[in-house]
Amino acid sequence: MWHYIKFELKNTVGYSLAMIVGGLLPLMLAIGNYHATPDPIANQALAKGLFATLLPMIPLGLVILPFTIAFGRDTTDGVTDRLVLFGYSLAKQLIAKFVSVFILVNIITVIYCLTLLHILPLPNLSILSMINIFTSISILSLSLYLLAFTIAQVFQGFHLIQGVAMVFYFGIAFLTGSMGTFQLPSTIESVMQWIPFSIFRETLKAHWATGFLSDMQSQWFKMIVFLFITVVLFCLAQYYRYAKRHMSSLRILIK
Amino acid sequence: MLEMKHIKVNYGNFVALDMGCDITILEHDIVGIIGSNGAGKSTLIKALTNQVAYSGEINKPNHIAVHLQENNYPTTVNCRTILEGLLQTSYRKNQRLIELVKFFDFEKNLNQKFSQLSGGQKQRLTIIMVLYQDAPLTCFDELSTGLDFETRCNLMNKIKSWYANKPAMILLITHYFDEIEKLANKLLIIDHGRVIDYGRITTLFEKYIGYSAIIVDCPEGVTVLNDYQIVRGEQGQTVIACKNKSHQQQIVNHLNQQGYLCSVTQNSINLIYLNALSGITKERSGQ
Numbered sequence: 001m002w003h004y005i006k007f008e009l010k011n012t013v014g015y016s017l018a019m020i021v022g023g024l025l026p027l028m029l030a031i032g033n034y035h036a037t038p039d040p041i042a043n044q045a046l047a048k049g050l051f052a053t054l055l056p057m058i059p060l061g062l063v064i065l066p067f068t069i070a071f072g073r074d075t076t077d078g079v080t081d082r083l084v085l086f087g088y089s090l091a092k093q094l095i096a097k098f099v100s101v102f103i104l105v106n107i108i109t110v111i112y113c114l115t116l117l118h119i120l121p122l123p124n125l126s127i128l129s130m131i132n133i134f135t136s137i138s139i140l141s142l143s144l145y146l147l148a149f150t151i152a153q154v155f156q157g158f159h160l161i162q163g164v165a166m167v168f169y170f171g172i173a174f175l176t177g178s179m180g181t182f183q184l185p186s187t188i189e190s191v192m193q194w195i196p197f198s199i200f201r202e203t204l205k206a207h208w209a210t211g212f213l214s215d216m217q218s219q220w221f222k223m224i225v226f227l228f229i230t231v232v233l234f235c236l237a238q239y240y241r242y243a244k245r246h247m248s249s250l251r252i253l254i255k
Numbered sequence: 256m257l258e259m260k261h262i263k264v265n266y267g268n269f270v271a272l273d274m275g276c277d278i279t280i281l282e283h284d285i286v287g288i289i290g291s292n293g294a295g296k297s298t299l300i301k302a303l304t305n306q307v308a309y310s311g312e313i314n315k316p317n318h319i320a321v322h323l324q325e326n327n328y329p330t331t332v333n334c335r336t337i338l339e340g341l342l343q344t345s346y347r348k349n350q351r352l353i354e355l356v357k358f359f360d361f362e363k364n365l366n367q368k369f370s371q372l373s374g375g376q377k378q379r380l381t382i383i384m385v386l387y388q389d390a391p392l393t394c395f396d397e398l399s400t401g402l403d404f405e406t407r408c409n410l411m412n413k414i415k416s417w418y419a420n421k422p423a424m425i426l427l428i429t430h431y432f433d434e435i436e437k438l439a440n441k442l443l444i445i446d447h448g449r450v451i452d453y454g455r456i457t458t459l460f461e462k463y464i465g466y467s468a469i470i471v472d473c474p475e476g477v478t479v480l481n482d483y484q485i486v487r488g489e490q491g492q493t494v495i496a497c498k499n500k501s502h503q504q505q506i507v508n509h510l511n512q513q514g515y516l517c518s519v520t521q522n523s524i525n526l527i528y529l530n531a532l533s534g535i536t537k538e539r540s541g542q
Contacts (some may be wrong), residue, residue, distance in 0.1 A: 007340025008330070014331025077327045083320045085304060086384065087343045 004092060007101035015066045021109045021169075022062030026054040030116055042120065047120035052201040057178050058112060059105050059137055063144040067101065068127060071152040072161030098145050105141045105210040106134065126209050132216070136200050139223050146230040150237040172197070194229070196222040257303075257392055257424055262311040264298050271298040272448045274311070280441070281309045282391075285418070285425040287435030287456075289528055290445035295429045297324060299445070300394045303426075316424075320390035321374040324397045326381040328369045333381055335365040342387055355383050358413060375406045382410070386417055394426045399434065411437050414473055432524035442524065444531050451531050464523075465496040467503050471510060487529045494526060510541055 012018055030050045031032040036043055074080045113133070116122060125133070151168065155161045174190065176197035184192070188253060193199070196219060203219040257280040272295035280286055288296045302309040304321050313460040328337050338356075339346055346352055346365070356362055359379045364372060372380065378398060385393060395414075399407040411434055418425065427439055435442065443458055444451040452459060464486055471493045482504060488494030497503035503519060506522075510517050520526065 001344040003340055003345075007336060010332045010336050010340075014329070072328065078323075079327045080327060080330060081306065082323065082326055082328065083341065085323070086388075087318075088341060138256050221444075 001092070001096065004088060004096035005099050005103075008093075008096045009103060011070075012062075012066070012097075012100050012104055013039045015070055017069070018062050018066030018104075021065050022058055022060070022105075025061055025112075026057040027112055027115060029057070029121060030112075033142050036121075043121045044123065047116075047122045047238060048205050049201075051116050051120065052204045053178055055109070055112065055133065055137070055204070056140055056176075056197045057173065058108050059141040060172060062105050062108065062227060063101055063141055064148050064172070065165055067097070067145065068148040068151050068165035068168075069147065069158075069162050071097075072155070072158050072165070074151065076158040076212060094149065096141070101145060102138065102141055105137060109134065109137050111191055123209055126207070127203060128164065128210065130206055132204065132207065132219075136196075136219070139227055140196075140200075143227045143230040146234040150230070150233045153237040153241055154166070177201075194222060194225060196226050256314070257316070258312070258314040259299075259303075260312040262299065262302055262309050262313065264295070264302050264307050264309045266307075270448055271295050271307075272302065272309075272445075274450045275447075276450050276453075278443065278450065278453055280424050280426075282424060285427060285439040286441045286443055287390075287432075287439035287524065288426055288428045288430075288443045288445065289435065289524065290451075294445045295448040296445055297376050297396055300378050300396050300426065300428065302329075303392075303394065306437065316391035318388065318390045318392070320385045320388040320393045321400050322385045322395045324400070326377065328380075330370040331367050333366050334361075334372070337369065337380070338365075338384065341384055347468065352383075352387060355387055358417075359383055364455075378402065378410070378473050384413070385412075389421070392424045392425070392426070393429075396428045397430065398427075400429060406436070407431065414438065432528070435524045436513065436522055444528060446532060451453045456524070456527070459527045459531070460522055463527050464494075466499045467497045467519050467521045468523060468526055469495040469497060469503065469506055469510065469517050469519050470523075471495065471515050473515060486526065487533050488526060489529075511513055 030053075033050055034047060037046075071080075080090065080093065083093060113125070113130075117124070144195050145169070149163070152161055155164050170179075172195060175180065175184065175192045176195050178197055199219045199222050203216055208217065257278075259278045260273065261277065262272060265268070288299065290296050298307065300321065300323075301307040303315060304319055306480075332340075335346055338352065342349075342352065343351060346356075356365070359382065360378050361376070361383060364376050364380070367376075369377065369380070382398065385395075399410055402410065404430060404541060414439055425438075427435060433475045440455060441453070442456050443453045452462075454462075465484075468486065468488075470488060472491065473493050484496045486494050486496045495506055497506060497519075507517065507519065
């Protein structure tokens with residue numbers, strides 16, 4: 001499995017889109033949007049806000065857009081099937097791809113934290129906040145990975161998959177307030193609450209230097225619900241694939 | 256051993272393959288699979304490798320190595336990463352892989368990305384990975400299509416020497432019949448999804464042609480003796496079937512006297528194929 005993971009790590013790093021959108025963009029947006037004022041408290045609040053707002057953009061950028069597009073392209077070009085014929089089954093591909101994305105997301109998160117804590121006027125993070133950051137980012141990565149795979153499995157054709165991936169990427173980024181804030185209809189806002197970007201931001205800002213677990217239940221509940229929803233979507237996509245294949249086998253047997 | 260029993264594959268309402276018989280392939284067998292485009296050759300490989308749903312029964316080895324008509328790999332990584340990743344090994348530490356890469360003269364391409372390779376180099380990358388597996392069953396689907404004559408000949412020689420004395424079963428789909436003549440001992444003829452015939456090349460030649468065939472580069476008007484049979488050949492050729500060596504010698508002498516240039520064959524896949532399709536057999540003609 002280690003060779004597969006190494007292969008997928010190099011494969012993911014090779015997607016410049018992933019490294020730009022998931023690696024560079026959040027860092028550049030955080031640094032670029034910071035403007036120092038004479039008020040150190042306001043500066044710290046702004047820095048905290050930017051840090052927390054753009055942090056979930058790392059798993060979003062590294063997983064949803066490049067992975068979905070890459071997987072869609074590989075499926076269309078027959079790469080996925082070709083790899084299966086070398087014994088690299090779809091299940092192994094999914095595990096290796098996830099492990100590689102997981103490693104990359106965590107490395108980029110470390111770079112993001114170290115860079116911004118060094119450049120912006122941010123107070124030191126408590127151990128609990130750091131654990132919260134890496135655990136939340138990992139759960140978000142897994143959820144978004146399942147969502148990406150679902151998109152790539154359900155939709156047919158590279159261009160359609162690319163389009164849907166973009167809609168999801170920009171849709172989540174804008175609607176969760178990661179790329180600017182908008183006045184949204186209350187229905188959409190209540191739906192968007194279940195994509196736990198905003199609750200993660202608020203919890204991180206509130207518990208930046210504290211060591212208390214209290215008031216974190218809401219964030220964890222929404223994280224787990226989001227993960228559960230993506231697991232259900234993933235299972236539905238698997239069932240859809242199975243049903244499609246099963247139906248074609250059935251048609252042959254009937255004939 | 257590979258057993259295929261009444262395999263049937265449909266693509267929607269289209270019957271892509273309906274073998275209508277059982278085929279058994281034994282260890283050391285190299286089977287050339289021939290047929291026109293869309294005959295069902297690649298579909299057979301897809302059924303063997305579970306790429307398509309099929310009815311019927313296939314008893315096959317656990318491990319099958321496959322070279323497809325089109326073999327694509329991620330374009331973000333170099334060939335060394337593809338080799339190491341898919342073969343689950345480290346190139347530096349794997350002497351067998353190093354030898355295989357040298358065997359196919361692929362060392363200089365290891366650091367190139369797949370998209371930067373030429374057609375022949377792309378084929379060689381897949382062949383290296385397929386051969387490395389040393390699987391009990393290996394399928395080659397048009398492995399030399401798009402390659403120039405010299406590269407094709409080299410490739411065939413290398414494959415032949417790689418498999419010499421190995422107990423592997425090989426299925427070789429190709430439109431180049433000389434490759435089958437060079438490598439295969441058995442032939443499977445498929446047409447419109449149906450198996451036309453399967454057997455040893457020598458047996459099939461005997462069945463459809465006879466002891467040997469004399470090919471004369473003359474479309475018509477060749478008069479030989481009373482006791483001869485014209486079988487189907489390529490356009491512009493007259494092909495005379497011979498019953499035995501003395502019969503062959505008798506006809507050759509006669510043609511030489513008449514001033515015709517001719518050649519003799521005992522394993523022409525082309526003649527087997529043409530005559531199997533047209534249904535001209537020695538048995539049917541009663542001669």
